[in-house]
Amino acid sequence: MIRDQARMDDLLQRIRQFVTDVAIPNEDRVEEEDRIPDDVIEEMRKLGSFGWSIPEEFGGSELTTEELALAFIEFTQCSVAYRAYGGQNAGIGSGCIIEDGTAEQKQRYLPKLATGEMIGCLAVTEPEAGSDATALKTRAERVEGGYRISGEKRYITLAPIADLYTVLARDSGERGGDGVTAFLLERDTPGMRLGDPMPAMGQAGAPIGQIFFDDVFAPEETVLGGSEGTGFRSVMKTLNKQRINLSALSLGPAIRMLDEAVAYAKEREQFGQPIAEFQLVQAMLAECKVEIEAARALILETARKRDRGEDVVMDVSLCKYFSTEMCGRVADRVVQVFGGQGYVKGRGIERFYRDVRPFRIYEGTSQIHLLNIAKNLLRQ
Numbered sequence: 001m002i003r004d005q006a007r008m009d010d011l012l013q014r015i016r017q018f019v020t021d022v023a024i025p026n027e028d029r030v031e032e033e034d035r036i037p038d039d040v041i042e043e044m045r046k047l048g049s050f051g052w053s054i055p056e057e058f059g060g061s062e063l064t065t066e067e068l069a070l071a072f073i074e075f076t077q078c079s080v081a082y083r084a085y086g087g088q089n090a091g092i093g094s095g096c097i098i099e100d101g102t103a104e105q106k107q108r109y110l111p112k113l114a115t116g117e118m119i120g121c122l123a124v125t126e127p128e129a130g131s132d133a134t135a136l137k138t139r140a141e142r143v144e145g146g147y148r149i150s151g152e153k154r155y156i157t158l159a160p161i162a163d164l165y166t167v168l169a170r171d172s173g174e175r176g177g178d179g180v181t182a183f184l185l186e187r188d189t190p191g192m193r194l195g196d197p198m199p200a201m202g203q204a205g206a207p208i209g210q211i212f213f214d215d216v217f218a219p220e221e222t223v224l225g226g227s228e229g230t231g232f233r234s235v236m237k238t239l240n241k242q243r244i245n246l247s248a249l250s251l252g253p254a255i256r257m258l259d260e261a262v263a264y265a266k267e268r269e270q271f272g273q274p275i276a277e278f279q280l281v282q283a284m285l286a287e288c289k290v291e292i293e294a295a296r297a298l299i300l301e302t303a304r305k306r307d308r309g310e311d312v313v314m315d316v317s318l319c320k321y322f323s324t325e326m327c328g329r330v331a332d333r334v335v336q337v338f339g340g341q342g343y344v345k346g347r348g349i350e351r352f353y354r355d356v357r358p359f360r361i362y363e364g365t366s367q368i369h370l371l372n373i374a375k376n377l378l379r380q
Helices: 005-033 038-047 065-075 080-090 095-100 103-115 231-267 279-307 313-338 349-355 366-379
Strands: 120-123 139-143 146-157 164-170 180-186 192-194 208-219
Touching: 005 038, 005 065, 005 080, 038 080, 065 080, 065 231, 065 279, 080 120, 080 231, 080 349, 095 103, 095 120, 095 180, 095 231, 120 146, 139 164, 146 164, 146 180, 164 208, 164 231, 180 208, 180 231, 231 279, 231 313, 231 349, 279 313, 313 349, 313 366
Parallel strands: 120 164
Antiparallel strands: 139 146, 146 208, 164 180, 192 208
């Protein structure tokens, strides 16, 4: 649902200008420094990207699902690191608080998340809890005035640099999603230790890391929504929307890679003519375009359905599976079009090839989503 077309057109134009004038010229710098430069972060703040999904009463833009998808499609036609830093607050960094936070929690955190003064992250994955997100070993034991949390989180995007962590911990012996509580813990919480950034194959500038909880005291007021045992459901509600966002975040890089491949195919000559004249090269470009437009249609229709209040449980799995797999296939074809230039550093294609690979793992692997789709089909 687009509420004001003129306003939306203006936002999309400003995003395109940011991508063209700020993001793309700084891509190599981000890769080399493994961080988003302060001047670029300031431009993100001016753009308002941190608060795109946050309610207007807390300083955000409160974009609808469709509006946010359109914004992310434009915002991600540059290095993937920008979307992790500048877009996470508009997704999993704030989603649980928006959905289920108490009035006090919303007032305390959402204004700071909306401006980027604070960076939020979601801490679910553990050494024994990946695709099986209910297999949590991190424990929250009730004590006077709150809880004592002990355990470890792993592969948490922006953990080394975040300010606010939505942490899932098991508060009872119940299995599955029951007995899991979400806590809002700030970076300087005593007993919470952050590991060094984990070396990764891509996404320089968007570090992932570990979080260690050594008998951390979490007061009652840190419990998300003030409700014990509802953390897993809160996260699943947030991920239901975030998987649409991630689908859009996968589309942007695919569009950029195809644009680069088309331009290169026109300038690169072999056998006395541009390689764009060869039909097998044309076929690879055409296949990329077909899949990009199919993903765009699926993402936007799913976003509209969510905005209308329809059940999109299966739709978000369709989106996430198809869009992230599509992005990987586009990356592979584009490297092939570039040939040796796509394998070596310098044109940015090898960086995209590495950077988009985790999309098929984030927020439910492709295989988990195939199972979700099958389950929903068989229930019909």
